[in-house]
Amino acid sequence: MAPEARQLKHISVQGVVQGVGFRPFIFRLARDCNLSGWVLNTSSGVEIEVEGTGKSIDRFLGRLAQEAPPLAHIEGLQVTPASPNNYNSFEIRESQQDAGYQLISPDIATCRDCVTEIFDPGDRRYRYPFTNCTNCGPRFTIISDIPYDRPNTTMSKFLMCEVCRKEYEDPLNRRFHAQPNACSVCGPRVWLEKTSGERVECDDVIREAAQLLAAGSILAVKGLGGFHLACDAYSEEAVSTLRKRKRRPDKPLAVMMRHLDEVRKECFCGEEEATLLLSPNAPIVLLRSREDSRIARNVAPGNSYLGAMLAYTPLHHLLLSDFAKPLVMTSGNISEEPIAKDNEEAKQRLRGLADYFLLHDRDIHSRYDDSVYMVVDFHGQARGNLPSEHGEREGEAGYPLAGGALPVEGATRVPLIEKTPQPIRRARSYAPFPVTLPFGTTPLLAVGAQEKSSFCLTRDHYAFVSQHIGDLENVETLEHFAATVDLYKRLFRIRPELIVHDLHPDYLSTRYALEMKGDLPVAGVQHHHAHIASCMVDNGIVEPVIGVAFDGSGFGPDGTVWGGEFIVARLDGFERVGRIEPLPMPGGELAIRKPYRLTIAYLHRLLGNVPELPFMRDISDEERGLIIRQLEQAINTPLTSSCGRLFDAVSALLNIRKAITFEGQAAIELEMLSRQNGDAQSYAYGLTEHDGLQEVRLAPLFNDILREIASGTPVEEIGLRFHETIARLTRDVVTRVAKETGISRVALSGGCFQNRLLLRRTAPLLRSAGLEVLIHRQVPCNDGGISLGQAAIACKTG
Numbered sequence: 036m037a038p039e040a041r042q043l044k045h046i047s048v049q050g051v052v053q054g055v056g057f058r059p060f061i062f063r064l065a066r067d068c069n070l071s072g073w074v075l076n077t078s079s080g081v082e083i084e085v086e087g088t089g090k091s092i093d094r095f096l097g098r099l100a101q102e103a104p105p106l107a108h109i110e111g112l113q114v115t116p117a118s119p120n121n122y123n124s125f126e127i128r129e130s131q132q133d134a135g136y137q138l139i140s141p142d143i144a145t146c147r148d149c150v151t152e153i154f155d156p157g158d159r160r161y162r163y164p165f166t167n168c169t170n171c172g173p174r175f176t177i178i179s180d181i182p183y184d185r186p187n188t189t190m191s192k193f194l195m196c197e198v199c200r201k202e203y204e205d206p207l208n209r210r211f212h213a214q215p216n217a218c219s220v221c222g223p224r225v226w227l228e229k230t231s232g233e234r235v236e237c238d239d240v241i242r243e244a245a246q247l248l249a250a251g252s253i254l255a256v257k258g259l260g261g262f263h264l265a266c267d268a269y270s271e272e273a274v275s276t277l278r279k280r281k282r283r284p285d286k287p288l289a290v291m292m293r294h295l296d297e298v299r300k301e302c303f304c305g306e307e308e309a310t311l312l313l314s315p316n317a318p319i320v321l322l323r324s325r326e327d328s329r330i331a332r333n334v335a336p337g338n339s340y341l342g343a344m345l346a347y348t349p350l351h352h353l354l355l356s357d358f359a360k361p362l363v364m365t366s367g368n369i370s371e372e373p374i375a376k377d378n379e380e381a382k383q384r385l386r387g388l389a390d391y392f393l394l395h396d397r398d399i400h401s402r403y404d405d406s407v408y409m410v411v412d413f414h415g416q417a418r419g420n421l422p423s424e425h426g427e428r429e430g431e432a433g434y435p436l437a438g439g440a441l442p443v444e445g446a447t448r449v450p451l452i453e454k455t456p457q458p459i460r461r462a463r464s465y466a467p468f469p470v471t472l473p474f475g476t477t478p479l480l481a482v483g484a485q486e487k488s489s490f491c492l493t494r495d496h497y498a499f500v501s502q503h504i505g506d507l508e509n510v511e512t513l514e515h516f517a518a519t520v521d522l523y524k525r526l527f528r529i530r531p532e533l534i535v536h537d538l539h540p541d542y543l544s545t546r547y548a549l550e551m552k553g554d555l556p557v558a559g560v561q562h563h564h565a566h567i568a569s570c571m572v573d574n575g576i577v578e579p580v581i582g583v584a585f586d587g588s589g590f591g592p593d594g595t596v597w598g599g600e601f602i603v604a605r606l607d608g609f610e611r612v613g614r615i616e617p618l619p620m621p622g623g624e625l626a627i628r629k630p631y632r633l634t635i636a637y638l639h640r641l642l643g644n645v646p647e648l649p650f651m652r653d654i655s656d657e658e659r660g661l662i663i664r665q666l667e668q669a670i671n672t673p674l675t676s677s678c679g680r681l682f683d684a685v686s687a688l689l690n691i692r693k694a695i696t697f698e699g700q701a702a703i704e705l706e707m708l709s710r711q712n713g714d715a716q717s718y719a720y721g722l723t724e725h726d727g728l729q730e731v732r733l734a735p736l737f738n739d740i741l742r743e744i745a746s747g748t749p750v751e752e753i754g755l756r757f758h759e760t761i762a763r764l765t766r767d768v769v770t771r772v773a774k775e776t777g778i779s780r781v782a783l784s785g786g787c788f789q790n791r792l793l794l795r796r797t798a799p800l801l802r803s804a805g806l807e808v809l810i811h812r813q814v815p816c817n818d819g820g821i822s823l824g825q826a827a828i829a830c831k832t833g
Contacts, residue, residue: 039088041088041121043072043085044084044085044096044116044117045084046083046084046099047112048080050107050111051138051468052080053076053139053140054140054169055104055106055107055169056107057103058074058081058127059206059208059212063207064098068087068094068095068098070085071123075130076130076183077131078132078135078136078137079135080137085125106140106315108138110138127206130182131182136494137181138469139183139526141175141463141468142175142463142464143315143316143464144317144464145166145172145346145349146171149172149349154352154356159198159218164350165395167216168209168213169209171315172213173215173259173397179400180525188214189399193217193221194221195216195217196220198218199221203216225240225241225350225393225395227243229390229391230391241353242357244354244391248266248362249267249358251270251273252273252391253265253277253388254266255388255391256350257392257394259403260376260402260405260462261376261404262368262381263364263367264365264385264389265363266363268331269330271331273363275333285696286370286697288342289319289364289365289405290330290343291346291355291361292355293345293346298343301343301361302324303322303324305412305454307410311410312343313345317347318408319342319343319406320342321410322341322343324341344364350393367381371509371512372511373511373512374404376399376402378394381394400522403502404462405460408457410454411457411791411795413799459817461489461502461503462503463502466500466501467501467502469499470497470498471497471498472572472827473572473575473577474577475496476495476826477830479493479532479534479535479826481534481560481823481825482536482544483818484542484544484562484821485542485543485818486698487817488503488504488506489504489821490544491822491823491825492520492524492529492826499527500820501523504519507542513543516547533555533829534555535548535829536549536557537565537821538590539590560824560828561591561609563600563602565828566584566824567602567604567609567782567784568606570820571824571827572823572827573812573813573823576809579776580604580778580780580781581604581781581782584785585598585600585783585786585793586677586678586679586785586786586818587627587679587786588675588680595675596674598615598675598677599615599677599678599681601614601768606832613731614730615678617676618636618640619674620633621635621665621666622672623673628694629693630683630684630692631650633687636672639663639666641734642737645663648690648741650693678785679787681761682705682790686704686705688740689705689740689744692704699789706792709754710751713755715755715758718760719739720732720760720763720764721734721735758792765801780806780809781808783810783816784811784820786818788816789815
């Protein structure tokens with residue numbers, strides 16, 4: 036029998052296939068399948084030629100898809116027959132530059148093998164804080180260009196020693212072509228400095244750093260994407276000092292821990308949360324604190340949840356092991372500034388914040404904050420439709436009160452997903468991995484919003500949503516924004532043909548876009564339409580949805596401040612079909628910082644008077660009078676339909692939080708003090724037609740809450756009933772719109788849906804009405820996801 040003829044196949048692979056051990060995997064697989072040929076990196080991905088029998092090539096292709104490295108993500112694979120070349124062996128060839136682009140791996144938490152090495156006294160990398168391999172370590176934060184090879188990274192200045200070079204060149208070694216590969220002989224080094232710049236002489240730098248932390252010092256620690264400010268998480272004194280220096284009096288701080296057992300001593304941590312913590316992404320995960328937790332109470336004041344993460348670099352593992360307790364690890368910056376990334380920059384900007392600097396000489400090319408996730412537990416939240424305790428009656432303002440949900444004809448009950456991870460901040464280890472769009476795009480840049488800024492660049496079927504940039508409130512953050520846009524454009528070979536921005540004329544992102552108007556076409560997209568579009572493409576949906584966009588504020592085309600919106604949304608347009616009743620914000624931005632001004636305004640406008648209540652006691656007669664005059668004369672009192680402002684007003688009304696030091700504080704503390712589970716009755720609210728919109732009227736709600744306060748109902752009960760009311764009114768408006776339009780899919784977006792209690796009450800009610808509910812899974816529901824929605828809309832409207 037004649038031997039089977041040799042065949043040759045050329046294979047092109049796209050996706051995250053560089054920096055993840057893909058070429059050595061191909062090398063081993065080809066040899067195992069008795070194939071000859073080659074593999075190499077290009078700017079577009081990985082190119083392969085395999086030569087052998089047809090059966091061997093088929094086996095190779097089957098195993099390639101099934102056995103690819105865990106960090107690889109194959110987006111495309113093309114196989115083309117070619118004439119045999121009579122290759123004698125299989126080899127890994129030098130990378131080639133071309134005009135294409137590739138997906139780039141985010142940074143990856145230290146793998147188990149590397150952790151074992153740094154704690155093994157017999158290993159040559161014992162206690163080496165920059166240990167890595169093809170399965171872990173820095174990626175995007177060190178790359179300056181593609182292909183992902185050492186000369187295009189900040190490791191280019193470190194020449195490998197003979198032993199590291201041997202590992203790097205051995206296809207059977209897990210450090211084969213690990214671009215950051217290094218050891219204590221040839222790689223980056225770590226040292227301690229005082230604020231004066233004087234080096235701290237010691238035998239073991241990391242042990243010395245741990246001792247300084249134990250003595251109560253605050254350290255600036257250089258990490259993967261920038262600096263952290265670290266202190267003892269058990270010490271209220273150390274945390275208080277850090278807060279004063281950082282000018283962050285109340286906003287929660289993140290805590291880093293050694294291992295999962297330590298996390299579970301301080302917090303409740305289910306399987307889904309543990310999976311996130313232990314994943315290669317290693318984000319901060321918001322976990323409910325235990326009552327007996329030893330974490331200092333001022334780490335997360337007024338909050339039942341703790342932002343916990345596990346050590347994700349060798350330096351972190353060693354520092355946490357030596358310290359033997361949790362550490363506060365918060366962004367290395369003064370509030371609202373970008374995270375510091377360079378040594379000299381950090382020593383200048385953080386001099387007044389840190390007592391010592393733990394520095395190293397591996398440069399960071401791109402700033403990255405830590406990602407933040409929450410897991411929403413819908414288990415047990417599906418419940419019957421309890422009537423309002425006040426029943427069906429005419430409202431005090433003379434309009435009918437809302438009743439039960441209207442059934443959606445032909446709809447079927449959609450099963451609950453019990454636990455769903457959702458991003459709050461998308462940054463390290465997630466960006467720049469793209470969102471795959473359900474349609475092709477033209478190259479464009481969407482610049483997002485003002486707060487929680489991100490941008491989005493599109494190409495082919497990909498939306499490259501940037502890491503969290505921060506609030507665009509200063510020149511430093513805008514410069515970080517612009518520099519990161521340039522980096523993404525270079526790495527992904529994108530030349531935008533259109534720039535998309537929010538309609539708000541005063542956003543710095545809008546100004547950034549308009550400055551380019553002479554060079555490129557510019558288009559504006561309404562804020563809440565972008566929220567809903569973001570949720571749609573996050574879920575791969577292009578068909579129309581009923582959108583519920585609840586947030587703090589967004590510029591409305593009618594000149595008012597939107598934020599409690601019901602829209603019928605398509606990617607190429609939207610119609611506003613409902614809203615929360617617009618009410619005044621005396622002082623504009625001042626009313627956001629001082630929610631009691633909202634409370635006074637709402638009570639005055641809705642009920643005609645402001646009764647004496649506990650929240651009024653320390654507000655001077657002069658300020659009360661000024662607010663009332665503003666309202667009566669309509670001086671600087673913009674109208675808002677914002678659901679976020681409604682939460683703020685109720686928080687102040689209940690005397691929970693009357694003035695805030697960070698965005699969302701009043702609403703968060705209201706959520707935390709509310710009863711979290713069980714059945715609850717709804718307060719009354721009106722639902723009327725106004726200017727062609729379903730309008731939620733709030734006078735009955737505030738009257739009911741005032742009665743509850745007067746009767747001594749506990750705040751936790753009022754809080755739960757308020758959340759239940761928002762969930763019920765959402766269901767009632769949505770089911771009416773669904774009945775009118777025939778649309779049975781609803782998308783929930785906007786920062787208010789970071790409120791777990793609100794989301795847990797709302798989604799089951801909608802599902803019980805037979806509606807399919809879309810929530811965010813890849814990008815945040817807050818303004819960090821706006822840029823994705825802007826890009827999707829622009830792609831469909833041109």
